[in-house]
Amino acid sequence: MSLVICSPALAQNWSGGVGAGYVWQDADGNEESFLTQTNLQSGFVLETLDLRYRNDSGVTSIDFDAWGFGDAEPAEAARFNMGFSGNFSIFAEYDKRDSFFDLGGSDLASRSDDWNITRWKAGVAIEAWRPVRFELYYRSVTRDGTVHRPMYGLNEFYPIGVNLDDTMSEVVFRLSTRTLPVRIDFEQGFANYRQKSRRFAAGSESIGRPDPDLLDTTTSEYTDSQDNVPTSRLTVGYSGGIFEGVVSLLYRQAELSSSGTGSQAFLIGGGDTGTMTFVDTLLGSADTEAFAGNIALGFAIGRRFSIRLAGDYRDSTSNSTLLGERLLRVANPAQGTSLDYTAPVDQDGVFDYTDSDARATIEYRAPKWAVWAGGLTTSRETTWRRTSGDDPTAAKRDGDGLLAGASFNPSRSFGLSLEYERGDFSKYVFRTDPETVDRAVLRLRSKLGKGWQLTANGRYEKASNPDDISALDFKSTPYGIAVSWNSQSGTSSFGLDLENYTITSAVGIVLPGGDPGQSDYELDLTTATLFGGTRAGIFGIDGSLTWMKDDGETWPLDAWNGRLRLTIYGKAGLEYSAFAQYWSYDEQRVDIDDFDVLRYGLAIHWRFE
């Protein structure tokens, strides 16, 4: 009898899709505030592009994905992978994210940012020998753009700009086993870092307060560089019948070299009185050697009990020096006089720390439930001295704690988990370090049947320290519940998500001059999100609506956002969409950063097989 034969053989084929649209944006209120939060704008957007090629031999696969290109979105990415008969593949990844910051009502109002981070990664993966995968790749990260900020000089703030020029490039070799019982993952990278600061005067008048002294020029020609920074990583994992373990190690050695000149020149009395120029010529270095490791072991004892042991260790040693000269030049060009005052710079510092912690847990797991309990210990030792003249600061901090939890999973449709953890610490590195921390986490998920699902979660955290440290009193209680429904066919769904996030924090502070005070912070944020979508014939609709309200004393606000998308499914894989998005942001204390923004647009998608 001849039966149906299912073969993996596959004809050569291409499949994929592309979707693009155009977005219009109307803003009422402070559009810079909206850009700071979302950085969304009008313009073209590539919503999605994916290409797949599959073949039985030779070039067996090509995958290309891209999204976000165009002016409308602040992030874009692309990815390419080409496989050759399962023996090796070449790959490349790219992404870029634009960052914008310009607020009017914040205490950061005097600063604005417009820069981007671009990342590249490309390499080859060799899998010809099945047990081991080799990977060799190059990656680079660049930050480019401009920051505008105030600069303090002559007892006033002056507007300056800084052109950013930060680059990181790295070559990495990676080896990972795939079929051995012991999994080994080794990675060796060598990285170069370069940061160049390019400061310029963005105006001559002082900010906010009229002053007869003007900023003439400011420059910075510093270059901070690190060459061939080696980073070694090794992870070894084993899984057997009664024992599992993972050990990870990391070693890194970095040598920073810094050199250059920075200057500021002021026109005293608008230049009538003379000029005052500050010039710093500096040469510095910072060497760091760091080692880190962690270990996680699990032992099965019989069918029900298991013991888990985990530990982390970090050790870092840094030494730094700064040499050079700071020059003050006072000149009166009209009289032809010039006086120079110089001060040498000769400083060295250290920053060392060692962190370690360990945790042991015993667990009993029945088919439908589990309980566990354990203990933990932690310690931190740190020493630092900023400059040659400072006394070293040395601090040691110890802690121990306990944890207990239980979970109930009678079926794949229901899960309930509760865990509590407490930590007690002695000694303080920072005055806001807690003496006690209590933390509890509750999670529930339940498939109610007929496509309904219910999830709930809650977290409670409380931390405090004594009055003679900083009288810390911190409490955080995020919790929420969500219900959703999915049709059996998967074409329709909707849901409601309710969340509340409360933070209250009180810290005893010492005000400038020595008077005691208290720093209070309160967040009481309620968020409700309604979402859904369905398709009927050639018509589809999906959308969401989010309402957000912060009733906390610190900075109460209301915010809305919603989106709606209508789609018509045409022939030959074509889809036509119209969409609208709405944002509203309303701060209760001031109006300067409030906005209402409507975005709307059209998009077309095409898929082919």
Next chain:
Amino acid sequence: MTARSIVVAAVIAMCCSLALADEPLTMETCAICHEDEAAAFAASPHGRTMAQVDGGILDRSCVQCHGATAEHIDDPSTENVRRTPDSTACVSCHPAGMATLEVSNPAHTRFGVACVDCHAAGHNDLGTDHLLADQPFDLCASCHQSEAGEFKMPFAHRDGTRNFACTNCHSMHGQNRQGRLNLLSPSGACVDCHTEKTGPFIFPHPPRELDGCIACHHPHGTTNPRLLRRRNVAQLCIECHAGVPAFHNLSQTRYQACQNCHVAVHGSNRDPRLLDE
């Protein structure tokens, strides 16, 4: 079901029973009734990878994942197969995934989260990394709602209208790989993109070195600009800095944003008081 269908099914079952009495079940057998599913799986990335490693793995894949036996051929019921494979099926080929999952991230297994809760079985080419059944953010958000909710806050780590992928920073299986230096520092995941803040610095800011970026920033989102933990910058700084000289009059606007002067809050290579980058 028509009488003709019943007769055909009975004949197939009888033939299979006779032919396969002494042979292990293979995909070819399953394809008699599940032709579309078998063909789709064989053509999917999961199936193709199996075939590249060893054709035998693909042949046995139906049984390996769904546990079908000759009993299922005699009685094609959902009661004698695993419609949804459990994690043991996955681990039979991917032991390393479970090793790190169990030991380093037991919370998932304690909560009953199985491989197929996040990973699709691979019968269709979803075009996702690691056969994920959905976008990483949506998968994680189905349980971690509060964390997902933080990304809805006014100032959040966003990719425009797209959700930020949790896997950009978090390792699901405990390999500690996300973030180039995350083993070394709590800032490890952050400096994967913000490389200029990697350090070392000639004059470091101790909280950044010891507690990482999260000493001052909420990484997911917050109602405060710059993802800061406090609305007011001076409030954030002065909670730690107790010995600030008296001329810092906090009632004046110029002193309410410390970074106006102390511009190098992440660490300076020029000034011990962080007055210059």
